Amino acid sequence: MDMEKLKQWMDIAKNMHGGDFWNNIFDQDFAKQFMNDQQNNQRFSSPEGQSTREEKNSRTFPAIDLLESEQEVIVMIELPGVMKENLELGLNGNMLTIKGKALPIHPHLNITYSERFYGEFQxxxxxxxTVSPNQLGAKFWNGILFVSYQRTVEKGEIIPID
Structure with a gap:
């Protein structure tokens, strides 16, 4: 394509889309966002098909939900494929710690692509x-650990004013 035809094509496209369209296409912020998106997409798998370490570490594992009412608090902790024997739960004041190990279900097979988490986690x-360990209840069901406690609602006494 010679330069004159390219110039004509650019002029036609400019008239059809408006001048801002082409300015935005070549805008540096747009280009940076596009490049970031491309790099993020490449993080999902490396050339060998293995999930990259950077992508795995960027995820928070395990995923949780925190539910509360005036009477109780429930923490739901998603642990797909993790066995109860590989879990440890600890409490220090109001800090609940879950740690354990997620092992491959088929360790004799090579993982060619993975979006799941494997390894030790905390x-x-x-x-x-702030609760004490004896106030907590923990049940493991269908790959979800439910940790709950009843809130102690103290009714204050009315103090007479003289």
Whole structure:
């Protein structure tokens, strides 16, 4: 394509889309965002098909939900494929710690692509109240660890004013 035809094509496109369209296409912020998106997409798998360490470490594992009412607090901790025997739960004041190990289900097979987490993990969860370990209940069901406690609602006495 010679330069004159390219110039004509650019003029036609400019008239059709408006001048701002082409300015925005070549805008540096747009280009930076595009390049970042491309790099993020490449992080999902390396040339060998293995998930990259950077991508794995950027995820928070395990995922949690914190539910609360005036009477109780429940922490739901997602632990797909993790066995109860490979879990440890600790409490220090209002800091709940979950640690454990997620092992491959088929260790004799090579992982050619993975979005799941494998290995040792530890996560600290700040509870809304300071509780003692004997107040906590923990149940493991269908790959979800439910940690809960009843809140002690203290009714204050009315103090007479003289």
């Amino acid at each position: 996560r600290q969860i700040t509870l809304p109240d």
